[in-house]
Amino acid sequence: MNDLTWTACEAKNRLCLLNSGYGSPPAAMLAPSPKATEDILADERWQLVQRIVCSPPFQKSTRLRELLEHVTERTIHGHAHELTEQQIGSTLFHKPSGYSSLEDSSVRVHARQLRLKLHEYFDEEGRNEPLILSIPKGSYTPIFKPAEKVTTLIAKAALGVSTAASRRSEAILAWTLCGILVIVCAVLLYRSARHGAPALAESASNPPWPFSQVFDSGHQTLIVVADSNYGMFRILTSQAGSLELYLHRDFLKSSSKVKPGGADSRLNEYMTNSALTSFADVADVATLLKMAGPSEKQASVRYPRDLAMRDLDHENYVLIGSPGSNPWVSVFQNKLNFRESESIVGNSAKAFVNTNPLPGEKDRYEGLRWTGAMGEDYATIALLPNVTHDGSVLIMQGLQQEGTEAAGRFLADPENRRQLLATLGITGSRGNSFENIWFEALIRSRTVAGAPNATTLVAVRRIE
Numbered sequence: 396m397n398d399l400t401w402t403a404c405e406a407k408n409r410l411c412l413l414n415s416g417y418g419s420p421p422a423a424m425l426a427p428s429p430k431a432t433e434d435i436l437a438d439e440r441w442q443l444v445q446r447i448v449c450s451p452p453f454q455k456s457t458r459l460r461e462l463l464e465h466v467t468e469r470t471i472h473g474h475a476h477e478l479t480e481q482q483i484g485s486t487l488f489h490k491p492s493g494y495s496s497l498e499d500s501s502v503r504v505h506a507r508q509l510r511l512k513l514h515e516y517f518d519e520e521g522r523n524e525p526l527i528l529s530i531p532k533g534s535y536t537p538i539f540k541p542a543e544k545v546t547t548l549i550a551k552a553a554l555g556v557s558t559a560a561s562r563r564s565e566a567i568l569a570w571t572l573c574g575i576l577v578i579v580c581a582v583l584l585y586r587s588a589r590h591g592a593p594a595l596a597e598s599a600s601n602p603p604w605p606f607s608q609v610f611d612s613g614h615q616t617l618i619v620v621a622d623s624n625y626g627m628f629r630i631l632t633s634q635a636g637s638l639e640l641y642l643h644r645d646f647l648k649s650s651s652k653v654k655p656g657g658a659d660s661r662l663n664e665y666m667t668n669s670a671l672t673s674f675a676d677v678a679d680v681a682t683l684l685k686m687a688g689p690s691e692k693q694a695s696v697r698y699p700r701d702l703a704m705r706d707l708d709h710e711n712y713v714l715i716g717s718p719g720s721n722p723w724v725s726v727f728q729n730k731l732n733f734r735e736s737e738s739i740v741g742n743s744a745k746a747f748v749n750t751n752p753l754p755g756e757k758d759r760y761e762g763l764r765w766t767g768a769m770g771e772d773y774a775t776i777a778l779l780p781n782v783t784h785d786g787s788v789l790i791m792q793g794l795q796q797e798g799t800e801a802a803g804r805f806l807a808d809p810e811n812r813r814q815l816l817a818t819l820g821i822t823g824s825r826g827n828s829f830e831n832i833w834f835e836a837l838i839r840s841r842t843v844a845g846a847p848n849a850t851t852l853v854a855v856r857r858i859e
Contacts, residue, residue: 459512504849605806616693619721621673674800676715714792716799733854746794774805797842835858
């Protein structure tokens with residue numbers, strides 16, 4: 396950033412600071428005294444923030460600049476404890492008092508974007524800053540730490556190298572230090588292998604909750620993807636379908652609504668003999684296998700037409716898709732509060748019916764009419780016992796493919812998992828040791844061009 400740009404930006408922010416009262420809550424909206432203004436302007440933390448907000452990564456987002464300045468000002472003035480999602484939403488984002496953070500995740504979304512922009516700044520333009528600013532996940536309080544210049548400190552202490560040393564000497568020193576670091580890393584790796592391997596192995600063997608309930612050393616895990624052919628068959632024939640119908644392996648050929656010969660017949664033959672699933676299911680499988688860690692070796696992926704009823708006994712299962720594309724989900728439908736509904740197959744929007752609405756909840760949550768449309772879709776995530784009550788079943792079903800993919804993305808985010816536990820009333824820090832926590836969660840996803848780009852937790856139920 397050139398000096399002229401910095402000077403103009405600094406002058407602009409100084410004027411905003413004088414006129415805003417630092418963006419404090421209503422009780423503190425009186426204009427600050429000249430001394431208070433000069434104090435914060437002289438603070439090296441505030442000066443760092445002003446350089447950051449004037450940098451290119453922040454020029455296209457006024458909201459991110461305001462968020463960073465707000466949390467910094469509150470921290471400098473000793474009010475970091477007040478920085479909560481609710482406080483930021485009401486004060487900075489002008490949300491109504493008492494708004495539901497479950498319904499509106501805008502503060503969390505902007506906080507994640509702010510963390511990414513800060514990384515971008517310190518990796519590029521701010522790589523020589525004397526202070527490093529970070530905002531830890533799960534918090535809105537900025538942390539300021541002196542930049543660690545390891546090479547310079549070691550060089551001065553060990554060899555008394557001055558800043559005027561020749562480039563050749565510095566290069567030799569750098570390679571020497573690299574050699575030392577390699578030796579140190581090798582020693583640490585050796586000690587870790589001897590003394591810390593059991594603990595590391597134990598930690599690595601435990602996937603994060605709720606994946607830990609479907610991926611464990613005592614069970615095989617069967618991941619069952621959706622049958623896209625079955626979904627297309629239902630739409631083309633306007634038949635509701637059922638698991639009983641699906642279990643007849645020739646159900647596609649036996650349809651009376653498919654005319655023999657011609658294009659319909661050829662399409663019907665293709666759907667009968669092929670095994671197709673959706674991109675959303677593939678994305679969810681990739682997420683599941685990544686979160687499974689070492690337990691991935693005990694997981695396998697199956698097509699729903701290859702299953703029999705007895706296959707659902709004694710193991711762990713992940714069912715991807717709704718009953719309209721994965722009929723095996725219907726086995727557990729009577730245990731769920733949010734159930735898929737479609738008045739006219741293939742010619743009406745799907746919805747989740749809320750069988751027992753709680754105060755503030757809707758009776759019905761309607762999603763996209765077609766996959767690929769723009770708008771909001773819904774999905775449910777359910778964790779419950781298997782048929783024989785000696786394993787677990789994880790169900791991820793969306794009204795459309797976008798919702799199904801959003802369910803996998805939601806569970807892959809650590810912040811979303813913590814929010815889910817908190818909403819279930821589960822507190823404390825037990826690592827991944829949660830067991831037999833049966834639940835159902837309804838999430839909303841905002842979709843653009845067939846892909847979910849934001850998810851929100853809407854409602855939660857405990858399954859007893």
